[in-house]
Amino acid sequence: MVRFENVSFSHPPRTSGLKDINITINKGEFVCISASTAEYKTTFLNLIYGRLLPINGKLHVFDYVLPDDKRKISEIRKQIGYVFHDQLFFENLTVKENLKLAFLIKSNNKKNINIEEKIDKLLKENHFLKHDVVVSCLSTGEKQLLNILRAVVSEPLIILADEPFKHLHRDEIECTMNLFEEEQRKGVTIIMTTGVAATQESSSIKHYSLKGGRLYKND
Amino acid sequence: MIRTSLKVFDNVFKGRFKQRAGNILLQCFLFTIFFTFTFLFFNFNNYLEKTSSSVVFYAFFKKNISSEVITSTKKAINNWPEVKNIKTISQNEGLELLKKSLGKEGTILNTLETNPLPYTLEINIKPEFTEKEYLAQIREKLKKYDLFDWFDSTEKFISPILQIKKYTSLIFTLVTVTVIFLILLTLRTTNKIFFLKYQNAFSLLQLLGARRSFIVFPLIFEGFVELLFSSSLSSLLSYYFTLIIKQELSALNINVTTLPLTFYICFIVVFAIIGAVGGLSLDNKEL
Numbered sequence: 358m359v360r361f362e363n364v365s366f367s368h369p370p371r372t373s374g375l376k377d378i379n380i381t382i383n384k385g386e387f388v389c390i391s392a393s394t395a396e397y398k399t400t401f402l403n404l405i406y407g408r409l410l411p412i413n414g415k416l417h418v419f420d421y422v423l424p425d426d427k428r429k430i431s432e433i434r435k436q437i438g439y440v441f442h443d444q445l446f447f448e449n450l451t452v453k454e455n456l457k458l459a460f461l462i463k464s465n466n467k468k469n470i471n472i473e474e475k476i477d478k479l480l481k482e483n484h485f486l487k488h489d490v491v492v493s494c495l496s497t498g499e500k501q502l503l504n505i506l507r508a509v510v511s512e513p514l515i516i517l518a519d520e521p522f523k524h525l526h527r528d529e530i531e532c533t534m535n536l537f538e539e540e541q542r543k544g545v546t547i548i549m550t551t552g553v554a555a556t557q558e559s560s561s562i563k564h565y566s567l568k569g570g571r572l573y574k575n576d
Numbered sequence: 577m578i579r580t581s582l583k584v585f586d587n588v589f590k591g592r593f594k595q596r597a598g599n600i601l602l603q604c605f606l607f608t609i610f611f612t613f614t615f616l617f618f619n620f621n622n623y624l625e626k627t628s629s630s631v632v633f634y635a636f637f638k639k640n641i642s643s644e645v646i647t648s649t650k651k652a653i654n655n656w657p658e659v660k661n662i663k664t665i666s667q668n669e670g671l672e673l674l675k676k677s678l679g680k681e682g683t684i685l686n687t688l689e690t691n692p693l694p695y696t697l698e699i700n701i702k703p704e705f706t707e708k709e710y711l712a713q714i715r716e717k718l719k720k721y722d723l724f725d726w727f728d729s730t731e732k733f734i735s736p737i738l739q740i741k742k743y744t745s746l747i748f749t750l751v752t753v754t755v756i757f758l759i760l761l762t763l764r765t766t767n768k769i770f771f772l773k774y775q776n777a778f779s780l781l782q783l784l785g786a787r788r789s790f791i792v793f794p795l796i797f798e799g800f801v802e803l804l805f806s807s808s809l810s811s812l813l814s815y816y817f818t819l820i821i822k823q824e825l826s827a828l829n830i831n832v833t834t835l836p837l838t839f840y841i842c843f844i845v846v847f848a849i850i851g852a853v854g855g856l857s858l859d860n861k862e863l
Contacts, residue, residue, distance in 0.1 A: 408783070434785030445780050447588055454587055461580050462784045 358384050358515065358546050359405055361572075364414035366400060375400055376570040378414070384514075387537070387547040391575075392567035398550035399442045401567065402517045405548065407433050419514070435463045438508030440518040444500045448493040452486055452503055456510045463511035470512075479506055483536070485529055498524045505533055509540060516540060518549040578793060584786070585794040588777050592770070596798065599766045600806040606762060607810035607847075610755045611835070615818055617748045619832045621741070628737040629703040631711060635718055635727040637695040646695055649723060653697065658705040658714055665696040694725060706734070760850070767799070767854045795855030803851025804844065811840040 359382040367374030375397050382388050392398050403409045405418055407430035416423040418433050426433075446455050456476045464470070480488055486502050495503065501524045508516050516537065522530045537547050541561065564575035585592075635653075637646060646664065654662045665673070670693040675685050701714065711731050718727050771778070781791055818834040825832050 431782070431785050431787040431790075434783075437785075441783075445783065447777060447780065449590070450587065458584055458587055459784055461584055462781065462786045462790070 358382055358386075358419065359548070360417040361404075362415045362417070364404065364411045364416050366397075366404060366409060366412050368400075374570055375404070375567075375572075378572050380565070380572055382546060382548060384546055385541060385544045387541045387562045388549070388565060389562045390548070390550045390565045390567055390572070391552070392550070393552065396567045397570060398567060399519050401572075402439070402519050402548065402550060405515070406437055406439050406517055435511075436514045438463075438511060438513035438516045440504050440508045440516070440521045442519040444497070444504055446492045446500065446503065449491065451489050451491055452480070452495070453488045455492060455503060456480075456507055459507045460511050463513070476510065479510060483532060485532070498526065498529070501525055502529060502533075505536070509536060513545065515546045515548065518547065520550055520552060522551065581790045581793050582797070584781070584790075585798075588781070589774055592774070592798075595766075595770060595773070596802050599802060600809070602762060602766070603759070603803065603806035604810045604813075606755070606759050607807055607843075608814060610752075610759070611810060611814035613751060613755065614839075615814070615835055617744065618835055620744060621748075622833055624737055624741045624744070628734050628741065629706050631701040631706045631729055631731050631734065633697075633699040633701065633714065633718065633727055633729045635697040635699065635721075635724045637697070637723055638725045639694060641695065641723055645723065646697075649721065650697060653699060656714075656717070658701055658710060660700040660702040662700070663698040665698055667691045667693050667695060670694075670696055759847075763803075763850065763854055792855055796852045797855075799855040800848050800852035803854075804848040807844045807847040811844055815840060 359380075361378040361380045364378040365374065365376050378401070390398060390401060400409060404411060404416055404423070407418075407423060407427070410424040410427060415425075419436060421429050421433055423430075423433075447458065450458070453476055456479070457472055460470075460472050460476070477488075480486055483502060483506060486499060486506070490499075492500065492503065501521070505518070505521055508518065518537070521533055521537075525533065537549070538561070541547055566573050566575055650662055650664060653659060668691065671685060671691050675683075678685070699714075701711070705711075705714075711729065715727075715729075718724060778791055782788075815834060815837075818832075822832050822834055
């Protein structure tokens with residue numbers, strides 16, 4: 358589903374960055390990448406999402422190869438739900454409207470799903486969020502929850518979660534982990550990054566760590 | 577995709593219709609200036625065209641020519657292919673015309689004991705025969721008549737009129753180019769303002785996976801409708817007001833012509849297309 362082949366990336370003019378990354382992530386896997394600050398966790402996820410393109414190597418996402426298929430990035434993005442590091446929302450719209458928009462854009466209205474019903478169900482299960490509150494009025498923690506729900510709502514094949522537990526309370530973290538594990542059971546691939554201290558322990562999670570721009574598998 | 581795209585736009589850019597309404601008002605104002613100017617030029621040009629294409633010859637008979645001879649000469653000249661119509665001006669009519677043309681100074685003619693003016697033929701030439709070669713031919717033909725003391729024509733006024741026409745055409749072209757440029761600049765600026773205002777929203781749409789066509793389609797559609805509406809509205813207003821002006825001026829015996837309907841239709845179509853293309857000017861830097 359995702360395969361890095363000697364992928365390197367650095368933000369010019371800097372020379373430091375990701376170096377020779379090689380990893381294959383299959384359908385339904387839950388991968389957790391832990392690293393301390395400024396170890397290119399977000400860069401790793403952004404490469405998969407097509408926000409950044411590899412400088413060297415090939416990155417296979419679904420049937421596309423980056424950077425060759427850069428014109429197909431929107432097709433890749435439609436099948437990926439991303440819990441962004443930076444909280445980007447339509448601030449003047451409500452929680453429900455933001456979720457609905459994400460669904461409309463990603464699904465292109467093709468799926469035979471009752472979107473209203475789905476959003477209501479999702480919000481009911483994650484009762485920390487109110488439906489009709491304008492996003493600009495939400496707290497940082499609430500925005501993070503919305504960030505997570507938006508990544509899930511469109512029924513993606515991959516979920517990228519960039520430090521999803523940041524700003525969350527213990528109950529909310531537990532709820533989010535349950536949500537991710539439920540998605541994994543449905544066959545969704547989860548790629549999550551965390552700070553070293555926040556690493557989650559679970560038997561089904563494959564742990565990796567980023568250090569000095571290189572990816573290491575944890576035993 | 578189109579329906580979804582419009583649905584997303586309706587949700588994300590809720591306040592955009594206020595801005596679009598402002599754009600329409602501004603465009604209407606600019607289009608009305610353009611139509612007013614074109615209407616003025618169109619009529620002035622028509623007037624010059626009419627004046628430059630009508631040449632009149634005045635042939636003055638020698639004294640003591642009998643009325644039978646005058647009538648037969650008139651008939652003969654009227655049969656020339658170049659002649660549109662011919663009119664006899666009697667001595668008294670000639671004097672009245674002269675007085676009228678002299679204005680206040682014409683009162684001096686009242687002191688005359690006898691009318692010195694001869695019988696005159698006013699020969700109107702068909703517009704298609706007003707070129708120099710034809711007029712020279714007519715002059716040659718008139719010369720052959722010994723009955724005429726002398727003759728004159730309005731041909732001498734044509735070259736200054738043609739000169740004026742040339743200058744007005746040049747001015748019209750320059751002003752039209754300037755106005756069109758200003759209109760296009762305004763359209764581009766309003767589009768830019770729109771894009772900049774919603775730049776973050778565009779970026780987020782693309783980040784969530786919206787294709788460029790998904791974002792650009794509503795812009796093309798709404799740009800088309802916006803320009804279609806503003807150009808139609810200003811065309812209707814302009815046409816209505818020129819009709820009123822035409823009626824008012826016809827009461828004063830001044831004939832003006834409204835711009836042809838095809839001109840308005842072409843204008844509407846062209847600007848609606850420009851409006852649609854404006855949506856495409858959203859480049860990747862703004863996304």
